Amino acid sequence: xAKGRILVIDSDPFFRKLYQDTLEPEGYYLxxxxxxxxxxxxxxxxxxxxxxTDPEVEAVNGVEITEAVKRFNPDQELLVVTGRQEVGxxxxxxxxxxxxxxxxxxxxxxxxxVVNKALFRQxxxxxxxxxxxxxxxxxxxxxxxxxxxxxxxVHDIDRLGDLILDTLMDLLxxxxxxxxxxxxxxxxxxxxxxxxxxxxxxxxEAFNPTGAERKVMLSGQATLIGQGAAxxxxxxxxxxxVALVRIEAPAGREAFNRRDLKVAGMVAExxxxxxxxxxLYRNLEQSSLRVPRGEAYKMAFFRDHVEKELHKARRYGRNxxxxxxxxxNYAELNSHFLDRELExxxxxxxxxxxxxxxxxxxxxxxxxxxxxxLLPETDxxxxxxxxxxxxxxxxxxxxxxxxKRSYPIRVYLRAGSVPGDGSTFEDLGRAAERRLERxxxxxxxxxxxxxxxxxxxxxxxxxAPADYSFDGEKLQVSSRLAAYEDPQRGRFFRxxxxxxxxxxxxxxxxxxxxxxxxGIIYRGCDDFERVKQSLRFTEALEKSATSLFxxxxxxxxxxxxxxxxxIFIPDEYFGKISFVLYLNEDYAYALFARRRGDELxxxxxxxxxxxxxxxxxxxxxxxxxxxI
Numbered sequence: 358x359a360k361g362r363i364l365v366i367d368s369d370p371f372f373r374k375l376y377q378d379t380l381e382p383e384g385y386y387l388x389x390x391x392x393x394x395x396x397x398x399x400x401x402x403x404x405x406x407x408x409x410t411d412p413e414v415e416a417v418n419g420v421e422i423t424e425a426v427k428r429f430n431p432d433q434e435l436l437v438v439t440g441r442q443e444v445g446x447x448x449x450x451x452x453x454x455x456x457x458x459x460x461x462x463x464x465x466x467x468x469x470x471v472v473n474k475a476l477f478r479q480x481x482x483x484x485x486x487x488x489x490x491x492x493x494x495x496x497x498x499x500x501x502x503x504x505x506x507x508x509x510x511v512h513d514i515d516r517l518g519d520l521i522l523d524t525l526m527d528l529l530x531x532x533x534x535x536x537x538x539x540x541x542x543x544x545x546x547x548x549x550x551x552x553x554x555x556x557x558x559x560x561x562e563a564f565n566p567t568g569a570e571r572k573v574m575l576s577g578q579a580t581l582i583g584q585g586a587a588x589x590x591x592x593x594x595x596x597x598x599v600a601l602v603r604i605e606a607p608a609g610r611e612a613f614n615r616r617d618l619k620v621a622g623m624v625a626e627x628x629x630x631x632x633x634x635x636x637l638y639r640n641l642e643q644s645s646l647r648v649p650r651g652e653a654y655k656m657a658f659f660r661d662h663v664e665k666e667l668h669k670a671r672r673y674g675r676n677x678x679x680x681x682x683x684x685x686n687y688a689e690l691n692s693h694f695l696d697r698e699l700e701x702x703x704x705x706x707x708x709x710x711x712x713x714x715x716x717x718x719x720x721x722x723x724x725x726x727x728x729x730x731l732l733p734e735t736d737x738x739x740x741x742x743x744x745x746x747x748x749x750x751x752x753x754x755x756x757x758x759x760x761k762r763s764y765p766i767r768v769y770l771r772a773g774s775v776p777g778d779g780s781t782f783e784d785l786g787r788a789a790e791r792r793l794e795r796x797x798x799x800x801x802x803x804x805x806x807x808x809x810x811x812x813x814x815x816x817x818x819x820x821a822p823a824d825y826s827f828d829g830e831k832l833q834v835s836s837r838l839a840a841y842e843d844p845q846r847g848r849f850f851r852x853x854x855x856x857x858x859x860x861x862x863x864x865x866x867x868x869x870x871x872x873x874x875x876g877i878i879y880r881g882c883d884d885f886e887r888v889k890q891s892l893r894f895t896e897a898l899e900k901s902a903t904s905l906f907x908x909x910x911x912x913x914x915x916x917x918x919x920x921x922x923x924i925f926i927p928d929e930y931f932g933k934i935s936f937v938l939y940l941n942e943d944y945a946y947a948l949f950a951r952r953r954g955d956e957l958x959x960x961x962x963x964x965x966x967x968x969x970x971x972x973x974x975x976x977x978x979x980x981x982x983x984x985i
Contacts, residue, residue, distance in 0.1 A: 585612025
């Protein structure tokens with residue numbers, strides 16, 4: 358092994374040969390360069406303990422060779438050997454960081470002594486720097502692990518996820534982080550926690566990792582992405598992916614560096630082990646609290662979990678809902694089937710419902726025919742979307758058969774939400790129960806409209822011209838249509854055609870006054886521009902949380918609105934029948950009418966469940982969600 362690595366820079370071949378003959382027999386590794394540019398190439402390619410140069414060597418890009426070497430590596434040990442006996446030059450060289458200064462011609466013994474002295478000084482400096490770096494690194498690692506010890510004190514998965522992100526963001530000086538947990542057998546990942554200025558692209562709430570992303574996760578190594586503007590930090594326990602973290606937005610710099618990768622790796626090892634134990638504990642706790650042979654929890658665990666979520670909702674101003682699901686004809690089914698057959702059917706129902714839920718949602722069984730579903734951070738509007746998803750998942754799967762006939766399993770769902778319905782378990786339960794009672798009385802169930810498409814239901818409601826008679830200003834309907842009426846929620850009417858625009862303006866005024874209430878309006882029309890001109894408060898509507906969709910029209914048009922959207926549908930029904938469907942978190946309204954001269958004759962109702970399901974039928978028939 359060489360005693361030291363030396364680079365010689367001298368334009369005179371004689372001195373290059375002299376250095377070689379003097380140093381190599383002493384066991385030094387030697388590289389020689391005749392020009393400044395050649396010397397800089399050597400420095401970029403290799404590390405040297407000592408550089409010996411003549412200051413008269415040609416400059417590098419206008420910079421003297423000694424200054425160029427020091428700019429490249431300020432800690433480089435530098436020996437100048439020159440034939441010019443000028444005190445000023447020596448002083449200037451020393452100011453620039455030159456360690457030793459010799460004059461030509463050189464005495465070999467004196468030269469070797471100076472070289473050994475310079476290399477000894479360099480070895481001391483390197484050793485000192487190494488010890489300092491090791492001490493700093495040790496203290497840094499100790500500091501990191503002391504921060505990570507806080508992970509062991511947290512047993513709630515959400516709090517632990519937040520703490521992991523906060524710790525990584527603190528140590529990496531980053532401004533955003535997001536953590537995904539695996540679901541569906543590890544094939545899909547869902548967001549569990551997010552902190553700071555994190556940005557999620559469309560589809561990242563729940564995503565299937567690409568082959569490259571899965572390779573990164575299984576490697577267990579932190580990896581830079583986006584030219585270092587973000588990094589993946591996989592949390593691996595053994596060979597099992599526990600979670601996936603993305604840290605982004607480094608503060609005060611453009612990109613993360615190699616040191617950041619090392620720090621992220623240390624924290625990830627600790628975080629993965631802690632998170633793995635918390636997940637094991639949660640799975641053990643949940644499995645011991647599930648009903649036998651089912652995927653629903655017992656009510657003791659459910660109520661305890663709801664109370665924790667209610668505390669978070671009250672403290673942090675979050676939304677929360679839970680859905681009550683009732684098998685309405687359970688007693689009838691129980692009289693026709695064996696216990697094991699009915700129990701298996703309920704198990705299939707629970708399994709199907711769980712496929713429509715998020716990882717954070719949980720389902721509990723209160724009695725053989727009653728279930729509760731907790732929806733954290735979900736308002737009432739969001740609970741309606743979840744109920745729609747559950748009904749869609751259950752469609753066609755709710756049937757029991759014996760040797761004679763098939764029996765449908767009739768399922769009703771309604772929800773209570775925080776803060777609108779109260780802030781306790783009892784408040785939410787009473788709200789869901791009230792809505793269930795109203796649902797059972799709904800026209801939608803009463804007249805068995807579940808399986809009929811949108812327009813046939815409208816045709817049943819409006820009947821034929823013969824079903825209407827007029828006695829002066831009074832409207833009379835046939836007994837068949839009269840069965841649809843409800844003194845409090847639904848009536849047939851006749852009114853001037855222009856009053857429909859007045860009704861729409863009233864809706865617009867209400868939306869402006871209650872601009873934070875989320876809702877949706879579908880209006881059937883034959884002329885988009887005419888309806889647009891009749892609207893009021895269009896600018897204010899753009900700032901509300903309710904969207905107005907105009908359906909039908911004569912041709913496709915485009916407007917510069919986000920909340921008022923025309924959707925062209927070439928279907929003659931939209932020109933023949935006027936309708937309005939309005940649904941928000943608290944109220945519902947539907948109007949269907951045919952034109953009779955200058956009048957409209959039809960039916961309107963505030964039956965919430967009827968309106969909700971008619972909107973669903975309309976969306977599915979014309980695939981409105983995809984168009985929107």
